[in-house]
Amino acid sequence: MSSVGWMKAHQITQIDAALKDYDVVYAAAGHPYAAYPTSYAELLECTGAQPMVVGA
Numbered sequence: 001m002s003s004v005g006w007m008k009a010h011q012i013t014q015i016d017a018a019l020k021d022y023d024v025v026y027a028a029a030g031h032p033y034a035a036y037p038t039s040y041a042e043l044l045e046c047t048g049a050q051p052m053v054v055g056a
Contacts, residue, residue: 015040015049 019025020040027038044051 013047013049014052015044015047016054017051018054019043020051 022040024037025040025043026035027043028035038046043049
C-alpha cells in the first residue's frame, strides 16, 4: 500500500463509493488552486481508503 500525506499514526480513511461513477476525479493537493486529476481506483490505492456510501 502506498500512502500520501504526512500522517504518522494509522488513520481510517474513507472515500465516497459514488466517485467510482466518474472516469476522472480531482483530488485536493493542500491548496484551493492545487488539485490533480486521478481515477477512483488510483485514489483508493494511494490512500488505502475504505469505500463507503455517503448518501442514499
